[in-house]
Structures are given as C-alpha cells and as structure tokens.
Amino acid sequence: MSTFNGISTALTSLYANRRGMEVTAHNIANVNTPGYTRQRPNLQAIAGPAIPGLTSQASPVGDGVIVESVQRLRDIFLESRGRMEHAAAEYLGTQQTQLGRIEQTFAEPSDEALQAQLDEMWASFSDLSLRPNSTASRSAVLSRATIVADTMRGNADQLATQWDTGLSELRAMVLEVNSTTAAVAQLNEGIMAASAVGQQPNDLMDQRDVLVMRLSELTGAKGVPQENGVTDVLLNGSVLVSGNSSRNIAPPTGALSLDAVKGGDLVALRFDEGPNYPSAAPDSGRIAAMMQTLNHTIRTYSDGFDRVASELITSVNTQHALGRDADGTPGGAFFGGTNASDITVALTDPNDIAAADAGATAGPLDGTNAQALAKLATKKDGPNERYRELIVNLGVAAQTVNRRVEIQAGVVTQSDAEREGDAGVSLDEEMTNMIQYERAYQAAARVISTVDTMLDTLINGMGR
Amino acid sequence: MRVTQNSIASSVLTALQSNISRLGATQQHLSSGRQLMRPSDSPAGTVSALEMRSQVTANKQYARNVEDGLGWLGAADGALQASSSELSRVRQIALQGLSSGAVGDANSREALALEVESIRDTIMGFANTTYLDRPVFGGTSSDTYAFKPDGTHNGSTGQVIRQISAGTSVRVDVDGAKIFGNGTGGVYEVLTTVADKLRKNPGALQGELARLDAVATTIQSGLSTVGSRYAQMEKMKQVADDAVLSLSGSLAEVESIDLPKTITDLQLQQTAYQAALAAGARVVQSSLVDFLR
Numbered sequence: 001m002s003t004f005n006g007i008s009t010a011l012t013s014l015y016a017n018r019r020g021m022e023v024t025a026h027n028i029a030n031v032n033t034p035g036y037t038r039q040r041p042n043l044q045a046i047a048g049p050a051i052p053g054l055t056s057q058a059s060p061v062g063d064g065v066i067v068e069s070v071q072r073l074r075d076i077f078l079e080s081r082g083r084m085e086h087a088a089a090e091y092l093g094t095q096q097t098q099l100g101r102i103e104q105t106f107a108e109p110s111d112e113a114l115q116a117q118l119d120e121m122w123a124s125f126s127d128l129s130l131r132p133n134s135t136a137s138r139s140a141v142l143s144r145a146t147i148v149a150d151t152m153r154g155n156a157d158q159l160a161t162q163w164d165t166g167l168s169e170l171r172a173m174v175l176e177v178n179s180t181t182a183a184v185a186q187l188n189e190g191i192m193a194a195s196a197v198g199q200q201p202n203d204l205m206d207q208r209d210v211l212v213m214r215l216s217e218l219t220g221a222k223g224v225p226q227e228n229g230v231t232d233v234l235l236n237g238s239v240l241v242s243g244n245s246s247r248n249i250a251p252p253t254g255a256l257s258l259d260a261v262k263g264g265d266l267v268a269l270r271f272d273e274g275p276n277y278p279s280a281a282p283d284s285g286r287i288a289a290m291m292q293t294l295n296h297t298i299r300t301y302s303d304g305f306d307r308v309a310s311e312l313i314t315s316v317n318t319q320h321a322l323g324r325d326a327d328g329t330p331g332g333a334f335f336g337g338t339n340a341s342d343i344t345v346a347l348t349d350p351n352d353i354a355a356a357d358a359g360a361t362a363g364p365l366d367g368t369n370a371q372a373l374a375k376l377a378t379k380k381d382g383p384n385e386r387y388r389e390l391i392v393n394l395g396v397a398a399q400t401v402n403r404r405v406e407i408q409a410g411v412v413t414q415s416d417a418e419r420e421g422d423a424g425v426s427l428d429e430e431m432t433n434m435i436q437y438e439r440a441y442q443a444a445a446r447v448i449s450t451v452d453t454m455l456d457t458l459i460n461g462m463g464r
Numbered sequence: 465m466r467v468t469q470n471s472i473a474s475s476v477l478t479a480l481q482s483n484i485s486r487l488g489a490t491q492q493h494l495s496s497g498r499q500l501m502r503p504s505d506s507p508a509g510t511v512s513a514l515e516m517r518s519q520v521t522a523n524k525q526y527a528r529n530v531e532d533g534l535g536w537l538g539a540a541d542g543a544l545q546a547s548s549s550e551l552s553r554v555r556q557i558a559l560q561g562l563s564s565g566a567v568g569d570a571n572s573r574e575a576l577a578l579e580v581e582s583i584r585d586t587i588m589g590f591a592n593t594t595y596l597d598r599p600v601f602g603g604t605s606s607d608t609y610a611f612k613p614d615g616t617h618n619g620s621t622g623q624v625i626r627q628i629s630a631g632t633s634v635r636v637d638v639d640g641a642k643i644f645g646n647g648t649g650g651v652y653e654v655l656t657t658v659a660d661k662l663r664k665n666p667g668a669l670q671g672e673l674a675r676l677d678a679v680a681t682t683i684q685s686g687l688s689t690v691g692s693r694y695a696q697m698e699k700m701k702q703v704a705d706d707a708v709l710s711l712s713g714s715l716a717e718v719e720s721i722d723l724p725k726t727i728t729d730l731q732l733q734q735t736a737y738q739a740a741l742a743a744g745a746r747v748v749q750s751s752l753v754d755f756l757r
Binding site: 031032099100103104106108109111115116118119120122123126127129130131133356357361362363364365366367368371374375377378384387388391392394395396397398399402413416417418420421422424425426427428429431432435 | 466468471500502504508511515518528529596603604620622624630633751753756
C-alpha cells in the first residue's frame with residue numbers, strides 16, 4: 001500500500017467539492033434566469049478494481065470521489081405538458097381578444113348603439129304617421145334612417161379593419177416562428193457538437209427549451225427529445241425542426257380581405273418549399289386562433305350583420321312600396337344597397353316618404369303606411385329580432401371563451417408552478433449544499449494536513 | 465411537491481393579479497354605474513336589456529300617439545257638446561214659432577228665423593273645428609275645413625288612426641258627413657228649412673221637429689262614441705306611462721349596479737388584496753440566507 005494514497009484521495013475530494021461549490025454558485029447566480037434549470041453534480045466513489053488480481057496489492061478501500069456528471073434536473077413530461085397548456089392558453093387568449101374587439105364594435109347594450117338608433121328610427125316613422133303633412137317629421141325620418149345606415153356601414157367597416165389588422169398580426173407571427181425555428185436548429189447544432197466531445201451543454205438546452213416553448217405558444221408545436229440531447233419540433237405532425245435543420249413557413253396565402261373570405265377563399269399557411277408548398281397549419285397556439293378568427297369568427301358575425309342589414313332593407317322597402325308619398329305616387333326604394341357594408345338611404349326628398357296608404361279610401365293626409373313601417377320594429381324575424389339574435393350569439397360565444405380562458409389560466413398556473421418547483425433553484429437547498437461542500441472541503445483539507453503530520457512523524461521523527 | 469422561492473413568488477404574483485383584476489372590474493362597475501358593459505357579461509341580460517330598451521322607446525311613442533289622439537278627440541268632443549246645446553235652443557225656437565202660428569207677428573218670426581240661421585252658422589263653425597290645422601271632422605283631407613259654406617261635406621273618407629298600444633289602434637277623427645250630414649237630412653239643410661218655415665209656414669214646423677230630433681240624436685251618438693274613445697285613450701296613456709316606468713326600472717335592474725352590494729364587494733376585495741399583499745411580503749422575504757452567519 002502506497003504511503004501517499006491518503007493525500008491523493010483527499011485531493012479528489014477537494015476537487016469534487018470545489019466543483020460542487022461551483023455548481024452551487026452557478027445555480028444561485030441563475031436563480032432568476034427565465035428557463036434556467038437547476039444543476040446537480042453527481043458524485044461517485046472511485047472504487048478499486050472490480051476484479052482484483054491474484055497477487056493484488058490494492059487496498060480494499062476506494063480511491064476517493066469523482067464528479068461523474070453535472071445533471072440538468074428537468075422533467076421532460078412536465079415540460080411537454082407545460083408546452084401543451086401554454087399553447088391552449090394562447091389559443092384561447094387570442095380568441096378572447098378578437099371576440100372582445102367584435103363586442104366593442106357593436107358596443108351593446110347602450111343608449112347610443114345600433115339598437116337604440118333603430119328604435120329611434122321606428123319611433124320617427126310613428127311620429128310621421130301623426131303629422132304626414134309636416135316636413136319636419138319627414139326630415140326627421142330621413143335623418144334617423146341615415147344615422148342607422150351610417151352606423152351599420154361603420155360597424156361593417158370596423159369588422160373589415162379588424163380582419164386586416166389580424167392578417168398583419170399573422171404575418172408578424174409567421175416571421176417570428178421562422179426566426180425561432182432557425183435559432184432552435186442552431187442551438188441543437190451546438191448541443192450536438194458539445195455532446196460529441198463529452199461536454200454537458202445544460203445551459204444551451206435551457207435556451208433551446210425557452211425557444212421551443214415560444215414555438216408552442218405560437219403554433220402548438222411539440223418538442224420531441226432525441227438521443228444526443230437535441231430536440232426536434234413537430235408542427236401538427238409535420239417536421240418543423242429536425243436536428244440542426246429547420247423549415248421556413250411562407251407568408252400567409254389565400255384570402256387578402258374579409259370580402260374574399262366571405263366569397264369562400266380562406267387564409268392558409270404553407271411551407272416555403274416549391275413546387276408543392278406543403279400545408280403548415282398549426283393546431284393550437286396564437287396562430288391557429290388567429291387563422292380561426294380570420295377564416296371563421298369575424299366572417300360569422302359579419303355575415304350575421306349583413307343578414308340584419310338585408311332584412312332591414314327588404315322589409316322597409318317592401319312596406320314602403322305599398323304606400324303613397326306626399327305627391328300621391330307609390331313609394332320607391334327607401335334604403336339602397338344589399339348588405340351592411342353598402343346600405344344607404346336611397347331617398348333624398350322628404351316628400352318621397354310614402355306615409356299614406358295606397359288604398360282608394362285613404363285621404364291625402366293619411367299616415368297608415370308610416371305606422372305600418374313603424375310596426376316593422378316588432379316584426380317576427382325582422383331586423384330588430386335578427387340584430388338581438390346576433391348580439392346574444394356574440395355574447396354567448398365571448399362568455400364561453402372568457403370562462404375557458406379563466407379555467408385554462410388556472411391550469412397553466414398549476415403546470416408552471418410544478419415546472420418551476422421541479423426545475424427551479426431553491427435558495428434554501430443551495431445554501432444547505434453550500435455548507436455541505438464547504439464542510440467537506442474543510443474536512444478533506446484536514447485529512448491532507450493530518451497525513452502530512454503523519455509523514456512528518458515518519459520522515460523527521462523516526463531514527464533519531 | 466418541491467417548492468422554490470421563485471415558484472412561491474410567481475404564485476403570489478398570480479394571486480395578486482387576480483385580486484387586483486377583480487378589484488379593477490368592481491371599480492369599473494362603480495365608476496360607470498353599469499354592470500353590463502358588454503354582451504359577454506351576461507348574454508341573457510343583454511338581450512333583455514335590448515328588448516326592454518326597444519319597448520321603452522315604443523311605449524314612449526304610444527304615449528305620444530295617445531297625446532295626439534286625445535287632442536283630436538278633445539276638439540271633436542267640444543264641438544259636438546256645443547253643437548248639441550245649440551240644437552236644443554233651435555228646438556225651443558221651433559216650438560215657439562209653432563205655438564204662435566201663422567197669426568203671430570211676422571217680424572218676431574223673422575227674428576226667430578234669423579236666430580236659427582245664426583245658430584246654423586255657429587254649428588257649421590263647430591263642424592269645421594281644427595286640431596293643429598287639420599279639420600277633426602274632415603278625415604285625412606288636406607284642406608283646413610270639413611264643410612263648405614253651403615253645408616256640403618268637403619272631407620275625405622279616409623280615417624285618422626292612432627296606434628296606442630302594440631295591438632290597438634283607435635280612430636281619432638269623427639266622420640263629419642255621418643254626424644253633421646251632407647245635403648238632405650243634414651244639420652245645414654234641416655236648420656235652413658226650419659228658418660224658412662218660420663218665415664213662411666210656421667204651421668208646418670211640426671214635421672220639422674222630428675227631423676230636428678233625428679239630427680240631435682245623431683250628434684248625441686257621435687258624442688258618446690267620442691267620449692268612450694277618449695276614455696279608452698286616457699286609460700291606454702296610463703298603461704303606456706306605467707309601462708315606461710316599470711320597464712325603465714327593470715332595465716336599470718339588469719344594466720345598472722346594485723350600489724350597496726358593489727361598494728361592499730369593493731371593500732371586501734380591497735381587504736383581500738391588502739391581506740394578500742401582506743402575506744406575500746412576509747413569505748417572499750425569508751430564506752435560509754437570512755439565518756446563515
């Protein structure tokens with residue numbers, strides 16, 4: 001047995017505990033770094049030969065300690081669940097924002113919004129029936145109707161603007177996806193290179209996972225961990241990142257306006273790979289919600305609003321044609337246009353309003369038709385009823401999404417707390433470890449000085 | 465479950481966030497005075513708010529229609545009342561003329577005849593009563609008088625109708641041709657004949673008395689029709705006014721906040737928020753670092 005074995009055994013302990021202290025310092029330094037995963041040195045005793053030789057002189061005790069690896073403590077299952085929940089939360093959050101904007105467009109219930117304006121228009125028809133000979137009453141009808149038409153066109157226009165803004169947002173998000181996938185591929189390459197030479201690129205992996213989480217939030221993409229530490233990314237089943245290569249998504253194609261969507265065209269996302277340009281449709285996350293908004297949500301309410309407008313135009317025009325205006329001629333078209341974006345008041349001369357019934361017995365100052373026009377307010381499936389139906393449908397849809405957002409926020413908080421609890425740095429734990437490494441270092445140093453004393457006894461004290 | 469300083473910090477932050485967002489919502493309700501800000505706050509409440517708002521507007525309109533109708537009927541009622549009392553004076557004069565007979569003083573009969581003629585013109589004046597420049601006995605005519613100076617009806621047969629509730633509309637003009645007559649048998653013709661006979665043949669006035677009575681009865685019946693319509697309208701005005709009041713009340717109930725409840729909620733949420741702040745401050749502060757030398 002070597003005389004100096006004790007010193008080298010204690011030396012391995014000094015090295016190992018110093019490494020432990022370094023890891024602790026790194027953990028403490030990154031306690032507030034987003035996405036940082038706590039690390040732990042895995043210590044292993046250096047054992048003697050597993051199968052001693054026949055004439056072995058090896059001591060039965062081991063030869064000290066070695067840091068076998070520095071482990072990154074992150075649970076991939078918690079991580080993939082976290083990505084899924086974040087994607088769902090982003091999906092619902094985007095829907096909530098968009099439905100909220102539609103609600104703001106209609107701004108009901110209020111004393112100023114369309115319902116109140118419609119009511120005032122119906123009332124002005126009724127007022128006209130009281131004084132068919134009053135030009136003031138006739139002008140009042142025209143101005144009330146003009147307000148209604150203007151509001152309808154304004155609301156339709158706001159929906160179209162919301163659509164255009166949504167498309168720009170989608171473009172920006174696609175650019176972000178492309179730059180993020182490129183960064184993930186680059187980090188994967190670094191991780192591969194470091195792993196190949198036996199290093200542990202824990203911090204590169206942390207950075208990579210932050211980016212993969214961002215991809216999940218945008219597109220609902222899933223990370224698939226591979227053997228050598230790299231993570232591939234799948235977008236709705238298609239490869240987005242594989243090792244150190246990534247694919248680019250082309251800017252949105254297809255419909256370029258709300259009118260195009262209403263005509264049956266849809267916004268689509270494709271990989272930028274000619275000539276086939278395979279589909280790149282996300283199944284969750286903000287982009288999926290935005291595409292849903294562009295292709296369906298806004299269109300649904302725009303169509304519903306068009307139905308309100310067309311019902312208003314046809315019912316008023318039909319009833320108006322049954323009457324006679326101040327000059328005794330049959331009523332012409334009261335409203336022009338066919339839907340919410342082109343509705344106008346076609347009449348310009350107040351005397352052209354057909355307030356009188358066309359029947360032979362009705363005198364010149366008859367107001368029957370004006371009253372009949374006012375009664376359209378309560379018509380079954382009439383404009384008022386259709387508008388209320390539109391608003392209640394919007395309210396129910398928005399309320400449902402709002403509730404789901406709240407529930408999902410709870411789920412995300414829970415999942416984030418679990419992930420943070422699992423992979424985050426606990427200062428208490430680091431302090432404890434610090435004391436442990438400090439004490440172990442002190443003790444190992446003590447072993448060395450004790451062995452030194454023993455050697456001093458042997459070398460200087462003996463044979464005098 | 466493993467817990468770290470950061471996981472505590474983030475859960476404290478989340479709790480504070482949800483506390484303050486509730487506080488913000490209550491604050492918004494209080495400052496705006498409304499609990500229904502957008503349809504998703506309560507889809508059912510929104511649709512009833514929309515319906516009630518329409519009904520409030522409709523009922524206000526009914527009240528306006530009734531107001532206008534009462535004007536028409538009131539004018540007709542006054543004209544008919546006055547005409548009726550004038551007619552009874554004509555009957556007295558006719559009886560006076562009849563009793564004095566052909567032997568009576570021609571001058572005094574001439575005076576009676578003149579009085580009858582002036583009463584006739586007065587009644588025709590009543591028959592031309594207008595409301596807001598429209599003759600109440602002239603239907604939907606655009607002229608400002610219902611009867612020409614010669615007593616023929618000038619009005620239209622069209623009816624003036626007022627919508628006074630969702631399902632009720634009431635005629636507010638009175639058919640002048642039917643009440644005051646047009647040509648033979650009409651007030652003008654009967655009174656002209658009476659005056660004529662007073663001058664020339666007082667003995668024949670006996671036959672005119674029956675015709676006078678017929679005219680008076682027609683006016684009386686017109687008066688009772690107008691009266692009953694007037695009463696109906698007044699009742700409907702009450703109904704419409706009450707509906708506006710109660711609907712506005714319900715609308716406020718759906719849309720507006722319950723002030724004491726909201727203020728209490730605000731207090732509770734403030735307390736909860738402060739408690740969460742205090743607890744968070746204590747928990748997040750300490751770690752083992754504080755106790756190591």
